[in-house]
Amino acid sequence: MTEAVPASPSTGAFDPASATIAIVTFNRSHLLTGLLESISAMEPKPGHVVIVDNASQDDTTEVVESFRDRIGTELVYRRLDTNTGGSGGFSEGMRVAYELGSEWIWLMDDDVEVLPQGLAQMGKWAPRFKSIQGRRYDYDGSAFYWQYRIAERMGIPIPFAPAGFDATGFKEMNSGCFEGMFIHRSIVQQIGLPDPRFFIYWDDQMYGWLASRKTTAVIVDEFVLRRTREIKQWDMGIRHMNASSNAYRYYIMRNRAYIKHYYRALGVYNPVLFGLGTTMTFAKELIRLLFVERTVRGTSNLFRGIRDGGRIARDRSWQPMAPLEA
Incomplete structure (x- = not known):
């Protein structure tokens, strides 16, 4: 780093x-x-x-x-x-x-x-x-x-x-x-x-x-x-957890692929630790559904995000955003 x-x-x-x-x-x-x-x-x-x-x-x-x-x-x-x-x-x-x-x-x-x-x-x-x-x-x-x-x-x-x-x-x-x-x-x-x-x-x-x-x-x-x-929230005492949406659930998981690309490009990617972070993100969104939105509907968007993120992660032509000219 x-x-x-x-x-x-x-x-x-x-x-x-x-x-x-x-x-x-x-x-x-x-x-x-x-x-x-x-x-x-x-x-x-x-x-x-x-x-x-x-x-x-x-x-x-x-x-x-x-x-x-x-x-x-x-x-x-x-x-x-x-x-x-x-x-x-x-x-x-x-x-x-x-x-x-x-x-x-x-x-x-x-x-x-x-x-x-x-x-x-x-x-x-x-x-x-x-x-x-x-x-x-x-x-x-x-x-x-x-x-x-x-x-x-x-x-x-x-x-x-x-x-x-x-x-x-x-x-x-x-x-x-x-x-x-x-x-x-x-x-x-x-x-x-x-x-x-x-x-x-x-x-x-x-x-x-x-x-x-x-x-x-x-x-x-x-x-x-x-x-x-x-915004609808779950009061956890020392912090709050906000309600989300199906679109957010999808992009939360899909965009992990972009983070992975940036990490690879900058030499900080660790597959085990990053995979753990992705698993924890998925678990957090399930908790959000159950305790904030009081439903289990919406999990399909998490899985769609994981699927589409996999395609993005396999894109060998991907490049990070370029610096700007002075």
């Missing part, structure tokens, strides 16, 4: 205008409205807001246009011809932000709101780190628990990574989440765009892992986002 190079403090202060917020949306104009309202109320604001619309069939275009003159910064709208999933949307959003010359790119879904000082709070850490994750409030106002570290060789999140922060105010991570990832263009240049082939699931974990191989990636003790969509 390539060792991460600790980020050194910069002599220059963070310039909010150097940042771009990149949003991916799909048929949720009511949620997008709330997010754009929160950006309108932010201070300071980013230099650009990029919205990637995954071919929505609702009034998303009209909503976006209604904010163009009142959001308080330049708004760039990209409506795609087809639904490319979150993976394709974030890949396009990152591409647009990078081509705009953004020094910092802040990724987020449409089902969050930005807290008024969110960009300033992230900017405090920008002189020190180049891959940063802030904290989020859940729909009910509690602190959202996110598994910020993975067991690398197994390719799965560590279920109970310590949640508390010490006096430093940050924790090193080797993962990522596109619901709030704040990343510097120099890292994007080195690892390329997010991989749209994932469609949904594991894409942000992989991208965060790739970033952590190039720089010291951190989650910081700053609440900067609030989730605005309620």
Whole structure:
């Protein structure tokens, strides 16, 4: 594994205008409205807001246009011809932000709101780190628990990574989440765009892992986002397990093949440990079905994902995403 190079403090202060917020949306104009309202109320604001619309069939275009003159910064709208999933949307959003010359790119879904000082709070850490994750409030106002570290060789999140922060105010991570990832263009240049082939699931974990191989990636003790969509959950005491969907179940298993390809390409693939991680992922999804969704229907999607993932894993022509030109 390539060792991460600790980020050194910069002599220059963070310039909010150097940042771009990149949003991916799909048929949720009511949620997008709330997010754009929160950006309108932010201070300071980013230099650009990029919205990637995954071919929505609702009034998303009209909503976006209604904010163009009142959001308080330049708004760039990209409506795609087809639904490319979150993976394709974030890949396009990152591409647009990078081509705009953004020094910092802040990724987020449409089902969050930005807290008024969110960009300033992230900017405090920008002189020190180049891959940063802030904290989020859940729909009910509690602190959202996110598994910020993975067991690398197994390719799965560590279920109970310590949640508390010490006096430093940050924790090193080797993962990522596109619901709030704040990343510097120099890292994007080195690892390329997010991989749209994932469609949904594991894409942000992989991208965060790739970033952590190039720089010291951190989650910081700053609440900067609030989730605005309620999701059915199983309260396990120290953490929650969210409900899923048949599509998610399929891609959770299928996309293990893409992780395997990346691991092989970067020389960290261990068939025994990775196979164990895949088995644990399958077991976790069965538990999710039984205890969160109270059903056994949906298991066929897990098996379809395993089948199609096998085909992807056998593709000898596969290549990882390429670095970007300066």
